[in-house]
Amino acid sequence: xxxxxxxxxxxxxxxxxxxxxxxxxxxxxxxxxxxxxxxxxxxxxxxxxxxxxxxxxxxxxxxxxxxxxxxxxxxxxxxxxxxxxxxxxxxxxxxxxxxxxxxxxxxxxxxxxxxxxxxxxxxxxxxxxxxxxxxxxxxxxxxxxxxxxxxxxxxxxxxxxxxxxxxxxxxxxxxxxxxxxxxxxxxxxxxxxxxxxxxxxxxxxxxxxxxxxxxxxxxxxxxxxxxxxxxxxxxxxxxxxxxxxxxxxxxxxxxxxxxxxxx
Amino acid sequence: xxxxxxxxxxxxxxxxxxxxxxxxxxxxxxxxxxxxxxxxxxxxxxxxxxxxxxxxxxxxxxxxxxxxxxxxxxxxxxxxxxxxxxxxxxxxxxxxxxxxxxxxxxxxxxxxxxxxxxxxxxxxxxxxxxxxxxxxxxxxxxxxxxxxxxxxxxxxxxxxxxxxxxxxxxxxxxxxxxxxxxxxxxxxxxxxxxxxxxxxxxxxxxxxxxxxxxxxxxxxxxxxxxxxxxxxxxxxxxxxxxxxxxxxxxxxxxxxxxxxxxx
Numbered sequence: 001x002x003x004x005x006x007x008x009x010x011x012x013x014x015x016x017x018x019x020x021x022x023x024x025x026x027x028x029x030x031x032x033x034x035x036x037x038x039x040x041x042x043x044x045x046x047x048x049x050x051x052x053x054x055x056x057x058x059x060x061x062x063x064x065x066x067x068x069x070x071x072x073x074x075x076x077x078x079x080x081x082x083x084x085x086x087x088x089x090x091x092x093x094x095x096x097x098x099x100x101x102x103x104x105x106x107x108x109x110x111x112x113x114x115x116x117x118x119x120x121x122x123x124x125x126x127x128x129x130x131x132x133x134x135x136x137x138x139x140x141x142x143x144x145x146x147x148x149x150x151x152x153x154x155x156x157x158x159x160x161x162x163x164x165x166x167x168x169x170x171x172x173x174x175x176x177x178x179x180x181x182x183x184x185x186x187x188x189x190x191x192x193x194x195x196x197x198x199x200x201x202x203x204x205x206x207x208x209x210x211x212x213x214x215x216x217x218x219x220x221x222x223x224x225x226x227x228x229x230x231x232x233x234x235x236x237x238x239x240x241x242x243x244x245x246x247x248x249x250x251x252x253x254x255x256x257x258x259x260x261x262x263x
Numbered sequence: 264x265x266x267x268x269x270x271x272x273x274x275x276x277x278x279x280x281x282x283x284x285x286x287x288x289x290x291x292x293x294x295x296x297x298x299x300x301x302x303x304x305x306x307x308x309x310x311x312x313x314x315x316x317x318x319x320x321x322x323x324x325x326x327x328x329x330x331x332x333x334x335x336x337x338x339x340x341x342x343x344x345x346x347x348x349x350x351x352x353x354x355x356x357x358x359x360x361x362x363x364x365x366x367x368x369x370x371x372x373x374x375x376x377x378x379x380x381x382x383x384x385x386x387x388x389x390x391x392x393x394x395x396x397x398x399x400x401x402x403x404x405x406x407x408x409x410x411x412x413x414x415x416x417x418x419x420x421x422x423x424x425x426x427x428x429x430x431x432x433x434x435x436x437x438x439x440x441x442x443x444x445x446x447x448x449x450x451x452x453x454x455x456x457x458x459x460x461x462x463x464x465x466x467x468x469x470x471x472x473x474x475x476x477x478x479x480x481x482x483x484x485x486x487x488x489x490x491x492x493x494x495x496x497x498x499x500x501x502x503x504x505x506x507x508x509x510x511x512x513x514x515x516x517x518x519x520x521x522x523x524x525x526x
Contacts, residue, residue: 045471048478066467070448078445082452084472087479147526161524178465182341185333189345200466202441203490204329208308209347211522215311216350224523227466259474260487261424262525263410 005061005098006033008040008246015245016105024104029068030089031098037061040249042235042242044228044256046092046099053254055095063102063242065235066227074101106238113241114176114234118197121233122153124172135191136172143167143195143221150197156229158262162210163221169195176230181205188213188220195221199230228256266511268324268361269296271303274508279368287367292331293352294361300324303512305498305505307491307519309355309362316517318358326365326505328498329490337364369501376504377439377497381460384496385416387435398454399435406430406458406484413460419492421525425473426484432458439493444468451476451483458484462493491519 009028013019029046039059043050046068054062067074069085079085092099106113115134119125127136141149144165151159171194173187178200185206187193201207201224213220236253243251272291276282292309302322306313309331317325330337332348342348355362369376378397382388390399404412407428414422434457436450441463448469450456464470464487476483499516506514 045467047471048475070468070472071444072467078449079452082448083481084452084476084479084483087481088475091479144526151526159526161526162522165524181334185345186341189342189347203463204308204335205333207522208310208329209333212311212351213347216347216354218346218350220347259425259470261428263407263414263422263424 002036003246003248004034005031005037005100008037008061008249009033009100011245012102012242013105016108017110018108019105021104021108025067025073026101026103026105027074029064029074029099029101030092031060031096033098033100035060035096035098037249040242040246040251041254042102042239042251043254044232044235046088047254047256050254050256051091051095051097053252054097057252059250059252060096061098061100063100065101065103065106065231067101068099106234109238109241112234113238114231115174117233117235117237118174118176118230120237122150122174132191134174134187135193136174137170138172140168140170143169143223146172146195146221147223150223150225154225154229154233156225157258158260159226160224161222162207162224163195163214164219167194167219167221169221171195172197175199176234178227185209188222194219195223197223197225197230199225199227226258226260228258232256265299266509267297268294268300268363271300271324271509271512272296272363275365275505276368278508279371280373281371282368284367284371288330288336289364289366289368290337292327292337292362292364293355294323294359296361296363298323298359298361300512303505303509303514304517305502305514306517307495307498309351310517310519313517313519314354314358314360316515317360320515322513322515323359324361324363326363328364328366328369328494330364331362369497372501372504375497376501377494378437380496380498380500381437381439381493383500385413385437395454397437397450398456399437400433401435403431403433406432406486409435409458409484410486413486413488417488417492417496419488420521421523422489423487424485425470425487426458426477427482430457430482430484432484434458435460438462439497441490448472457482458486460486460488460493462488462490489521489523491521495519
């Protein structure tokens with residue numbers, strides 16, 4: 001039974017509570033969705049590796065969590081004369097690949113798969129609060145030990161820590177990606193977490209809140225692991241859910257890794 | 264001759280081209296500006312160390328570049344019940360310190376002191392374009408050598424690099440702080456820089472542009488040194504300008520350093 005890419009996307013959207021959303025960044029970014037679907041690549045970003053993997057695999061749909069063209073709304077007017085943009089679009093179009101973003105809808109399938117994916121990778125599925133899975137209670141670890149655990153379990157090269165490395169951590173908030181800074185800080189304030197593990201921050205927001213907290217006698221910790229590192233477990237976690245909705249289509253995950261060299 | 268804090272602030276603002284601005288984040292964030300000024304602390308952020316230094320020094324004005332309360336507009340409604348906020352405000356008020364932000368006005372004194380400060384620290388004052396000082400031409404260095412140079416000259420612990428470490432870099436763009444990502448990327452596109460040195464990025468914007476550029480055969484580099492690290496040279500650089508306007512007031516710089524431990 002043949003299925004177009006558009007039909008596959010519609011099938012996914014139909015399974016999301018409250019969908020379709022009138023306003024969403026989850027649109028087709030490139031390619032012709034009327035063609036028959038072959039296979040699917042799921043990736044955090046449309047990296048060169050993800051496109052190459054799609055070509056090798058014969059997959060013609062890349063489902064990506066983040067933008068394709070370096071800005072949240074994937075606006076391209078300002079990019080028209082950039083050779084990077086021209087070459088990326090050409091590569092996608094010449095290979096008849098369709099890019100569809102799965103961001104707002106992904107986060108709207110409860111429980112949030114990016115939190116569940118992290119809990120799974122950290123082996124904390126039974127430590128999470130059933131009502132608020134982004135809050136976990138663990139056997140006390142120092143902030144340094146906790147950082148080592150996160151780094152080792154997720155296979156990361158480098159993470160950033162703010163706070164006293166000897167701080168005992170029991171109540172852990174996990175906020176993958178880059179949620180609003182107010183939410184990050186409220187986890188440490190109202191929600192009473194000892195430490196927040198998150199993907200990305202602004203250097204005038206949550207990291208300074210934590211630095212001030214420590215200076216002012218309130219012990220708090222922050223572990224910043226990188227945006228991709230914090231959400232890729234969730235993209236792996238959602239694949240069985242996608243497979244259930246699209247049983248006839250093979251789905252492959254391609255990691256975006258990290259572009260950063262730490263010197 | 265006595266001078267109030269408000270008069271000192273007004274004197275600074277009067278020296279900025281086009282000032283006062285109808286809309287600006289450069290407002291008083293805490294304290295009573297009608298009191299007579301003693302001494303001034305200039306800092307990137309109002310860290311605990313900056314407040315303590317003010318107390319020890321008997322300074323009652325902290326001129327800060329970034330927010331005091333962890334968000335760009337220094338809104339505090341959402342922070343009311345946060346002990347960190349309460350304790351920080353109490354510490355400032357009990358010590359009768361005034362906090363004034365010097366952000367929009369600082370960047371409006373030409374040439375931008377944050378660019379000039381970086382050029383000075385990197386010993387590139389004669390390499391910069393007179394018309395566009397954020398663009399420099401240097402004797403070729405590999406991207407790795409350039410990173411080492413920046414790290415050593417600025418005395419940094421850790422920096423992040425994206426791109427081929429052997430890339431020869433001659434045309435360098437310097438954008439301190441966290442300018443709009445479009446501007447960061449335009450330096451590498453339209454402006455033709457080989458490498459951008461900047462303070463902070465979003466992990467779905469400039470770093471991915473550079474990763475894609477390299478993948479698609481266009482050699483570009485990115486060096487991310489941290490927001491404070493990139494703007495503190497400019498805060499040091501502006502002090503003689505401030506001293507000229509306020510010759511009777513002692514002005515001291517306090518570094519904000521970095522809150523990050525890299526694991």
